[in-house]
Amino acid sequence: xxxxxxxxxxxxxxxxxxxxxxxxxxxxxxxxxxxxxxxxxxxxxxxxxxxxxxxxxxxxxxxxxxxxxxxxxxxxxxxxxxxxxxxxxxxxxxxxxxxxxxxxxxxxxxxxxxxxxxxxxxxxxxxxxxxxxxxxxxxxxxxxxxxxxxxxxxxxxxxxxxxxxxxxxxxxxxxxxxxxxxxxxxxxxxxxxxxxxxxxxxxxxxxxxxxxxxxxxxxxxxxxxxxxxxxxxxxxxxxxxxxxxxxxxxxxxxxxxxxxxxxxxxxxxxx
Amino acid sequence: xxxxxxxxxxxxxxxxxxxxxxxxxxxxxxxxxxxxxxxxxxxxxxxxxxxxxxxxxxxxxxxxxxxxxxxxxxxxxxxxxxxxxxxxxxxxxxxxxxxxxxxxxxxxxxxxxxxxxxxxxxxxxxxxxxxxxxxxxxxxxxxxxxxxxxxxxxxxxxxxxxxxxxxxxxxxxxxxxxxxxxxxxxxxxxxxxxxxxxxxxxxxxxxxxxxxxxxxxxxxxxxxxxxxxxxxxxxxxxxxxxxxxxxxxxxxxxxxxxxxxxxxxxxxxxxxxxxxxxxxxxxxxxxxxxxxxxxxxxxxxxxxxxxxxxxxxxxxxxxxxxxxxxxxxxxxxxxxxxxxxxxxxxxxxxxxxxxxxxxxxxxxxx
Numbered sequence: 001x002x003x004x005x006x007x008x009x010x011x012x013x014x015x016x017x018x019x020x021x022x023x024x025x026x027x028x029x030x031x032x033x034x035x036x037x038x039x040x041x042x043x044x045x046x047x048x049x050x051x052x053x054x055x056x057x058x059x060x061x062x063x064x065x066x067x068x069x070x071x072x073x074x075x076x077x078x079x080x081x082x083x084x085x086x087x088x089x090x091x092x093x094x095x096x097x098x099x100x101x102x103x104x105x106x107x108x109x110x111x112x113x114x115x116x117x118x119x120x121x122x123x124x125x126x127x128x129x130x131x132x133x134x135x136x137x138x139x140x141x142x143x144x145x146x147x148x149x150x151x152x153x154x155x156x157x158x159x160x161x162x163x164x165x166x167x168x169x170x171x172x173x174x175x176x177x178x179x180x181x182x183x184x185x186x187x188x189x190x191x192x193x194x195x196x197x198x199x200x201x202x203x204x205x206x207x208x209x210x211x212x213x214x215x216x217x218x219x220x221x222x223x224x225x226x227x228x229x230x231x232x233x234x235x236x237x238x239x240x241x242x243x244x245x246x247x248x249x250x251x252x253x254x255x256x257x258x259x260x261x262x263x264x265x266x267x268x269x270x271x
Numbered sequence: 272x273x274x275x276x277x278x279x280x281x282x283x284x285x286x287x288x289x290x291x292x293x294x295x296x297x298x299x300x301x302x303x304x305x306x307x308x309x310x311x312x313x314x315x316x317x318x319x320x321x322x323x324x325x326x327x328x329x330x331x332x333x334x335x336x337x338x339x340x341x342x343x344x345x346x347x348x349x350x351x352x353x354x355x356x357x358x359x360x361x362x363x364x365x366x367x368x369x370x371x372x373x374x375x376x377x378x379x380x381x382x383x384x385x386x387x388x389x390x391x392x393x394x395x396x397x398x399x400x401x402x403x404x405x406x407x408x409x410x411x412x413x414x415x416x417x418x419x420x421x422x423x424x425x426x427x428x429x430x431x432x433x434x435x436x437x438x439x440x441x442x443x444x445x446x447x448x449x450x451x452x453x454x455x456x457x458x459x460x461x462x463x464x465x466x467x468x469x470x471x472x473x474x475x476x477x478x479x480x481x482x483x484x485x486x487x488x489x490x491x492x493x494x495x496x497x498x499x500x501x502x503x504x505x506x507x508x509x510x511x512x513x514x515x516x517x518x519x520x521x522x523x524x525x526x527x528x529x530x531x532x533x534x535x536x537x538x539x540x541x542x543x544x545x546x547x548x549x550x551x552x553x554x555x556x557x558x559x560x561x562x563x564x565x566x567x568x569x570x571x572x573x574x575x576x577x578x579x580x581x582x583x584x585x586x587x588x589x590x591x592x593x594x595x596x597x598x599x600x601x602x603x604x605x606x607x608x609x610x611x612x613x614x615x616x617x618x619x620x621x622x623x624x625x626x627x628x629x630x631x632x633x634x635x636x637x
Contacts, residue, residue: 086295099603104364115294122301122329128362129328129355141362146601165294165323196351197323 009034009168009200010055015064017050024050026224028064037194037201038229039211041246042221048204049093051221052170055202056090057081068168086114088168089161093176095153097145103156104131104141110163126163134159135189151182155189162193169194171203175210187213208247208255220246276300276319276326284310286339289318292326304333317343327355335359389615396593400523403515415521422525426487427533434482438537441478442466442544450553459553463560466545467568475538476530476576477624480583483530484616488591491522492612495595496605504596514596523588530584531577538576571636579627583620590616 010032017025024047032038042048053059055066057073066073068084076084089110097106104127111123118126131141134155145153154174161169174190175183191214194201205211211218212232219229222242228235235243246252274290275298281287290296314334316322322330322344331352334341344352368374407414449465495518498504504514542564549555555563594612598604631637 099601102365104362108364111294119301124364125332126325126328127364128360129324129358131362132358132360133324133354138360138362141364142366146603162324165325192354196347196354198347 007034008032009069010202011065011067012051012055013065015051015054015061015066017047017054017059017061023224025054025061025064028221028225030219030226030229032200032202033217034200035198036216037190037203037214039215039218040202040204040221041206041211041218043242046221047224048221049172052172052202052204056088056170082114086164087166088170089164089166090170091154091157091161091172091174093172095145095157097153097156097160099145102142102144103136103148103159104128106145106156107131107159107163110160114164127159130159130162131156133193134162135185151178151186154178154186158189162197165197166199168200168202171201171205173204173206175205175207180209183207183209184213190214208251209258212255212259274320278304280309280311281315284312285315286311286313287315287318288330291320292316292322292330294323294325297325297329301329304329307333311337311339313340313342315343316341316348319344319348322348322351324351324355327352331356331359392597393590393593393615396596397589399515400519400589400592403513403520404524406513407516407520413516415517418517419521419524422521423529425490426483426522426525427529430483430486430533431536433486434479434533434537435540437478437482438470438475438540439544441474442470442541442546443548445469445474445541446545446548447552450549460555460563462545462549462553463555463563464567466542466549467564468572470538470541470545471568471572472575473624475541476534476580476583477620479534479537479580480530480587480620481617483526483533483584484587484591484613484620487522487526488587488616489609489613491588491591492595492609493605495592496598496608499596499598500600500602500605519589519592519596522592523585526584526588526591527581528584530587531580534576534580535573538573569636571631575627575631575636579624582623582627586619586623587616590619 008031010030012028012030015025015028015030016023028051030051040048040051050059054061055068055073057076060074064074069087071080071084073081073084097103098109101109104124107127107130108123111118111126128138128141132138136152136155136159140148140152140156145156148156158171158174161171171190175186178186187210190201190203193199194214203210203215215232217229217231218235219226220235220240220243221227222240227240228238228243232247236247247256275296276288276290276292278286278288278300292300311333314330316330319326327348330341333339341352369377446462446466449462450459453459453461453465495504498518504518507514507517546557546560546564549560550557591612594608594615598608
């Protein structure tokens with residue numbers, strides 16, 4: 001059961017996707033290692049979400065190879081794909097909660113689907129602690145998605161994504177549209193869950209603070225491929241104009257400054 | 272794969288867990304733990320290969336019930352158990368339900384108030400639409416010509432095919448059923464009266480109204496509802512464009528103007544269908560059929576149809592736009608409101624049709 005940290009969980013080779021004449025990816029390669037939080041960044045329309053949809057099998061690419069947990073995901077039979085799906089959780093941008101079910105029932109859906117033998121009492125308890133674990137108030141359990149705010153919907157979506165205790169978590173812009181306090185809390189939540197559960201996280205984001213705060217490595221999408229993967233200092237050493245602009249632009253510098261400030265505070269607090 | 276989760280009892284009141292305490296390998300462990308009657312003072316987890324939150328939860332719950340201590344977890348496992356126990360709060364899964372009697376009573380009450388409120392709202396919306404029409408008439412430059420023409424096409428021209436086919440078939444069915452029944456009295460010739468009068472007076476306009484409500488009334492509700500959700504309508508208001516003038520007036524106008532046209536077209540196609548059947552099965556040649564139609568169908572039958580049609584059009588347009596404007600918060604409502612728009616429009620059309628029948632009899636158009 002023990003697997004070495006660092007071996008690839010997702011590997012994408014030579015991916016090509018297009019919509020009609022518009023080519024989104026052309027010869028894209030990417031590897032996500034076990035136990036890391038990989039941030040995926042890129043300008044609008046560079047196909048970050050399309051890449052995620054291709055990996056989780058919602059979109060069939062024109063060419064290329066995608067393996068998750070060492071198994072190819074393209075062109076698999078539905079019955080085989082289920083075995084892989086059990087091992088990952090996905091948080092969509094808007095939460096994608098089922099609107100006719102309450103929050104707690106939403107969390108129970110994957111459990112019911114894959115483990116029909118669990119008894120109702122245990123199901124209810126699992127849903128309850130997952131809801132609380134993702135930072136939702138206990139009152140949110142019996143509420144319907146329409147009654148929740150945007151941030152609560154994301155937390156509820158995360159609770160559902162974590163329902164099966166997955167090894168791999170896909171997050172599509174988890175902090176977009178959240179206020180800075182909620183966004184920071186969400187970052188902390190993801191990091192703590194990742195530590196506790198040993199998750200591998202594939203995280204699409206525009207949020208520089210999130211990148212600096214929790215990502216182990218960052219992959220940059222531009223020119224239809226991944227132009228760079230590495231830690232932020234490694235990326236800064238590259239001289240691609242988009243990367244420079246992104247991290248050294250006014251917002252990038254502000255995020256760096258905040259992080260350095262915090263580290264100094266930690267140091268002085270510790271000594 | 273790793274072993275299933277299991278536990279064994281020691282003499283000194285310790286439970287030794289083994290295998291993999293994960294969701295996939297849990298098996299019947301929760302049931303066995305629930306039925307466990309003995310004493311347990313410590314839970315030894317040192318033999319566990321792997322533990323996830325579900326396993327941690329089962330251990331946490333059992334430890335809580337038996338007041339036992341948990342031992343033998345590594346650092347990660349202890350952290351996991353700690354996180355799970357921190358999340359132990361009572362959370363309701365479903366909203367609380369009251370007894371079925373009070374629920375039925377409550378639903379009836381809700382339905383009644385809801386109906387009252389809808390009718391009141393519809394009346395208000397009718398007034399708002401009338402005011403918008405008046406403003407547009409006073410300031411003709413604010414009339415959206417292109418939008419209205421586009422609605423004409425969607426509501427009218429695109430509907431010609433389906434309404435024509437429906438009317439043609441209805442004409443045939445009426446003629447065929449009428450012929451069978453009237454033959455028993457040797458009065459097949461009266462099939463012509465039946466087809467001519469019923470299509471012009473009633474069925475042409477009524478069936479068209481039902482078709483337009485299903486095709487266009489629903490589209491109005493869905494379009495406006497989606498625009499409400501995407502905040503397009505709010506954006507219009509902030510820019511200073513009145514949604515009533517820009518959205519509701521063109522749609523209602525299209526329905527009002529095109530309903531009589533479509534109704535007339537439908538009646539004519541139905542008469543053609545009936546005529547063809549008379550020709551084929553009763554051997555009445557088309558020339559005779561048309562002559563008979565001119566003799567037996569009074570012109571007031573046409574007026575009856577043409578007077579009703581614009582009123583039905585107004586109802587369909589206003590009900591569709593009204594329901595669309597009521598959409599709030601989530602996408603599910605768009606579906607509900609669209610259904611409500613169609614049901615409401617058809618219901619009101621039929622109620623008004625009954626009133627019209629009484630009215631026209633009263634003024635002597637029989």
